[in-house]
Every structure is written in C-alpha cells, then in structure tokens.
Amino acid sequence: MQAPWGVINVEPGWYISSQQPEEAEAEAEQLSPLLSNELHRPGSVGVSYSVSVLNLVNAIMGSGILGLAYVMAHTGVLGFSFMLLIVALLASFSVHLLLSMCIQTAVTSYEDLGLFAFGLPGKVVVAGTIIIQDVGAMSSYLFIIKTELPAAISEFLSGDYSGSWYLDGKTLLIIICVVIVFPLALLPKIGFLGYTSSLSFFFMVFFALAIVIKKWSIPCPLTLNCMEQYFQISNATDDCKPKLFHFSKESVYALPATAFSFLCHTSILPIYCELQSPSKKRMQNVTNTAIALTFLIYFISALFGYLTFYDKVASNVLQDYGKYLPHDAVVRTVRLCFLCAVLLTVPLIHFPARKAFMMVFFSNLPFSWIHHFLTTLALNIVIVLCAIYVPDIRNVFGIVGSSTSACLTFVFPGLFYLKLSREDFLSWKKLGAFVLLILGVLAGNFSLAVIIFNWTNNK
Template sequence: MEASCGSISAERGWLVSAQQPEEAAAEELSPLLSNELHRQVSPGVSFGFSVFNLMNAIMGSGILGLAYVMANTGILGFSFLLLMVALLGSYSVHLLLSMCIQTAVTSYEDLGLFAFGLPGKVVVAGTIIIQNIGAMSSYLLIIKTELPAAISEFLTGDYSGSWYLDGQTLLIIICVGIVFPLALLPKIGFLGYTSSLSFFFMVFFALVIIIKKWAIPCPLTLNHTEEFFQISNATDDCKPKLFHFSKESAYAIPTMAFSFLCHTSILPIYCELQSPSKKRMQNVTNTAIALSFLIYFISALFGYLTFYDKVESELLQGYSKYLPHDVVVMTVKLCILFAVLLTVPLIHFPARKALMMMFFSNFPFSWILHSLITLVLNIIILLLAIYVPDIRNVFGVVGASTSTCLIFVFPGLFYLKLSREDFLSWKKLGAFVLLISGILLGNFSLALIVFDWINK
C-alpha cells in the first residue's frame, strides 16, 4: 500500500463485527487492516509540514479564477458562498476522520469497501483516479500554454522557434526532470519542503495582487505605443458590487468546490502525521482550510477591486494586458506556474494509491511496481496535456461529477451507512444535508456545462 498508518493511535478502534451487516466486506478488509496496523513506520511528519502538504493539495490553479467569480456574485455574495463551501469541506473531512476512527480503515477506498463491499471500493477508487488524472492533466495544460508566454515576456527581440518557447518541449522536460522524480518519493510527507515553497509562492501572489491594486487606475486605461487609451468612461464601473447575479453566477459554487478539494490527500497525510489522532488531524485540516480561505479571499477581493467587471476569467491575464513587461507581475506569474507544478506530484500519491488498491492490494510493496505505476500515470497525464486540446472542457464534466462526489456525496453517504447513531442526531442530519447538497450541486453544474456546450 501507498501510505501506511501503522498504529495510528489508541483512539482508533474496531467496530464490533456482529454489528456490521456487511460481513463479507469486513472479512475481505481484515487482512489489509492487520497488515496496516502492524507495519513499522517512521516517526511521522510534523504538524507544520502536514499543513503545507494539505494546503498544496487544496490550492492550485483555482486561485486564478476566484476574482472572476466575485465579479459575478458580488463581495458579500462571494464571501458567504466561499465561507459555506470551506465549512462544508471541513465538516466532510470531520466525517471522514470519524469513520476512520470507528472502522480502523486507513484509506478513502477502504471506507467504500467497508460501507458497500467491493463495488463501493471500486467506485471510490475509480472516482479518485479519474478526478486526479483530470486535475493533473489540466495543471500540465496550464503550464504548457502559459509558461512559454511567461518566459517570452522576459525576452527582448524575436526568439520564436526556440526550444525554450515551445510548450510541448518544456512540458516533457518538466515531467521528466521534476514531476516524475518527486512523484517517485515513497511517502507524501517528503513533499513537505516543496509544499512549503508552493505556499510561499501563493502568499507572494496575494501580496502582489494587493500592491498592484494601486498601480492600475480606474477607469481602466490600456497602454499602447506609449499612449494611454481609456477603455471605460463609466464611473459606475469603478464601484464594487455587494451582490450581483448573472448566468455566470451559477458556476460559483462548482468553482469553489474544486478550489477546496483535498479529500483524496487527507488520509495519506493523516497516516504519516506525527503523533496521529483525530483531533490533531482535524486541527491540521482546519488550519490548512483557514489559511487557504484567507489567501483565496484576499486574492479575489483585490483582484476584483483592481478590474471590477473587466476582470478576466484567469486573473493574471488582466495584469499582462494592463501592465505589460512589469517585472513583478512576470515574476509572480512564474511563481504561480511553479506552485501549480508542485501540486502535480502531490496528486500523484492518491491516484497511484487508488490504482494499487484496485489491482495490487494483496501485493507487498515493490519499488519496481511503484515505479512502473508512477511512470504509467506520468505518461498518461503528459499525453493528455499534449494531444487533447480541449481537455479543460472534457474534464470540466468529470470534475463537476467527481469533485462533488469526493467532497460531499461520499462522506455523507458513507457516514449514514456506517454510523450507528440515531438518524435525528446532529452528525447524521449534517451528513444527510452534505449528501443532498452534493447531488444537487453536481447535477446542476453538470447540466450548466452541457447547456453551455450546446449554446456554443
């Protein structure tokens, strides 16, 4: 298995087998749990590095689109929705950890097995694989399209045709030289150093957004051949809206849900946490989500207050347009691309673990098998990023279904199935609300994407 928990804590206990109607599932699970609980592990990953790893799993390219979401929901509307999604995300993690304590299960896939037998395990593992491959491919696609443009802004003169301005060549070099070696690491905790670097890049991005708010005047002016052209005369365009609703507002919650998706990395990080306990891991989760919420909100707020209704769907494009060849903006663009790049190896871990549990759960750890699966995953996401031009649209459908399942539907459904509490208990009612919210949001966002495709 990918990440071993060993003896997670005395707090972790077995459910009495007589209470479980799924005896066959429990019997299939027992050898796996026995191996998990007796395996010797290293002392564990510190609280700080665990927070950095979880933040790296949470934060990615989603930070670039939240200012656009604020422009279509208003400041107060955005604040309420972002806070609601963050709290629901934290609560769903709380349910996952509660089920882990009750069942001694150490992976998301095994929760599916414990709840619904082998079909449950296959559905969860398949959902994780599809979602993670889609996320990694979309991240690499962003790097392929944006990195050459970011490099060219530092150059003067015509360098077209150079290998370092070719997106495919750069992507292959990056995957071979950075993504594959980092993804080969045996434990997710080893990525704490790269995750902390990614976190500081995100903080730097937020600080630049704040500073550049006063570098771009409103009404907006566009610099062209040393002359400034005012593209907006309406002073109302420079007034922030507290509430705003349009057809684009419907994409707000799906975008936010994707921005807080970290649930496939929760249990691997929990397994390697130093002095692991439910309370300690919940504190890791709450800290990571709170810091991510703060950076998301600050970036979205000052990005919106810079461009107002003219904010681009990808925030940095606006700065490239109105502050061309600004060294700070060019630098922060490279930093964000590097932060997105460092997220890819982290997502490799749950994807590889899901594959291992689907096909090789009874095999002992082998570096050969570990390396081969990592290589296969790396080749798949690289080929998708290179040869599928509309991959973001394709995986938009996949993300609308898989992300909502992993954040809302599965935690709520599994808790309702496994918990012995009365249905009117607060936790079960919360799990029911989580389940219904996930089903409604997933179907609604999926319908919107399909409707948008039909119109185009």
C-alpha cells in the same frame, strides 16, 4: 461481532463494539496509533504538524484561484464571501465525517471506506473516482504549464527567439515531467514533499500579496496602453464601486467554482497516515488550519483582484495584469512563480491516484518497488499525453471533474456515514451527513449542466 484489539485489516461489517457513538469514538481513538502502522514503520517519527498543513494546503490550492476574482465580480463581495465560507465549513465537516469513519472502522483509506460501506463495488467505485479526478486535475495543470510557460519565459527575453526549443510548450512539458514531476512522484511517502509544498505555499502567498500591491498601480476607470497611447476602457465612475451583491447570467458559474475550491479529500487520509502522533483531533486541526489558510489566500486574491478591475475582470486574472501592466517585472515574476506552484502540486496529487490504482490491482500483494515505479510511470505518461494531445482539456475533464469532485467532497462522505454509523438518524452528525449528500448531488448535477450548456453554446 467484536474484533480483537490491534486488528487493522478487517472484513467489511466490523465496527467498534461500543453501543453509543460517543463511546465508540472514544474507544476507537485509542486505535489511532495502530491505524498508522501500515505506513509508520518502526523508528519512523512521522510528519510534523506544520509540514502536514503545508502538504494539505498545496493539495487544496490550484489554478482555480485565478478565477475567484471573476466569481466575486458576478456574485458581489458579500455574496462571494458567504459562498466561500459555507463551502469551507462544509469541506471541514465532510473531512470530520471521513476521520470519524476511519476511527470507527479501523481503516486508513478512502477506498476501504467504500469497501466497508458497499463491499468490493464500493471500493472500486471510490478508487475509480479518485483516479479520474486526480488524472484530470494533473492533466489540467500540465496543460496550463504547456500553454503559459513559453509566454512567461518569452517575457524575460529581448529579441526574437521564436522557434527555440525553450519556447515550445510540448518540449518544455516533457522535460519538466522527466526532470521534476516523475522523480518527485516516485518518493515513497507524501510527507517527503514538505519542502516542495513549502515552496508552493510561498509562491501562492507571493501571488496574493502581488495582487494587493498592484491594486494601486492600475487606476480606475481603467486605461489601456496601446502604442504609447492610453485608451480609457470605462467612463462611468460607478464602474469603480464594489457591489455587495450582484447576479447575472454568469453567476451560475459561481457555485461550481466555489463548491470544489476546497477539494482535498483524496489527500486527507494519506497525510493522516504519516502524521506525527496521529489522532482524529490532531488531523482535524491540521485540516482546519489548512482550510483557514486557503480561505484567507482565496479571499485576499479574489477581493483585491475584483477591486482592481471590477466588472472588467477576466476569468483568468493574470491575463488582466498582462494586459494593463505588460512590462511590469513583478507581474512577470508572479506568473512564473504561479506556474511553479501549479507544477509542484502535480507530484502531490500523484500519491492518492497511485494508491487508488494499487489498492485495486495489487491490494493483496506486499509493497513492491517495481509496481510502485511502473504505476507512477504509467500515470505520468497518461497525464502528459492528455496535456499534449487533448485540444481543450479543461472542457473534457470539466465534465468528468464536476461529478467526481462532488462525489469525493460531498456525496461519498455523507453517504458512507449514513451507511456505516449506528447513530440515530436525528443525531446532528447524521442529519449533517444527509444535508451534505443532498447538497453534493445538487451541486454536482448543477455544475455538470452548466459545463455542458457552456460547451454546447461555444461550439
């Protein structure tokens, strides 16, 4: 049944009426300005292209960048490069499918795509997946801040300040969440975080540049300074030669580490709704630019981190710099800047989590500042409690996150496109969606098995 032009809130089962997929997208593209009416109020000019790119880059990059040098050490330079490139291309393609479905169905949220595809259960499953993924990510970031920030601050102090409140991780975490995270998360639109995203992006670039510069400050074979005496860690000059391809028992962690390094799909549609002059092509360009910048920073950080420590690189590359350059001012500054970058990512992830919650419980009600405030407060309390009281939050949310990340990045876009698109199954988009679905299921199950295996063996 053909729906009238301008209808935004439509029932599941309505599609653009053109018979050919190309005609449908061309016809639906004219609806792009209408699709943003829900968030673009009259007089609003939207968020600029550059700010949208920075917001998306901030949503993509997180603490996972610390482990990419370790991944390269166990896959080789070319092996890692190939994996990272494939994941970046798949992430861009899955976003392309999401935007295509939004144009064809005239909705602007991930949750409503689930509603179109599988009715109310689909919407609830998508919303629940987003909430679990985002709460896990935010809690993990706060957990890192709780454990690492006191050590970073103490490096700038001389003397014994043990027992001071500003070196207590829990106290610092509560203060930061009250003063920084909660007020930023309360902002009504994701575009308002453009300034913090710019700052976070600068910190990540500084992190990558510092790794490049410090490559020439640490000789190979590695020597460790202990009580003013230098101990050589390795005598073999072969240990200082990069490997193009390398496989070991640790290589199994490479797939989950790279497969979910470009997860940004929960933030794509909120950013798209606030984009200036919104269109599918413009938002795809935003996505491609953000993924390209992220790929560049990821690759530079991993490459020079690996070329500094080679097979001796730790799963957290900052620990290596603290070990081999314990009194270096640049390393201290980098650690503090990185923690600030992680902190500024938390409010950005609040937006899709809060939106998913409100779409399930308050979807039929008009916007209310009371609901907005209480939902933001509840999410903030949950992630702070998780970061404080869960003893090893990375393992707990690693198990959940391995499945939710795979669903949001690969499984849902592929599955929904196969369900909603009227293209022939042999069309390149549907075949690509099917491949994306299969890869998502395999990657999710594989990473889940790896995390459970690692968890049980470490007990």
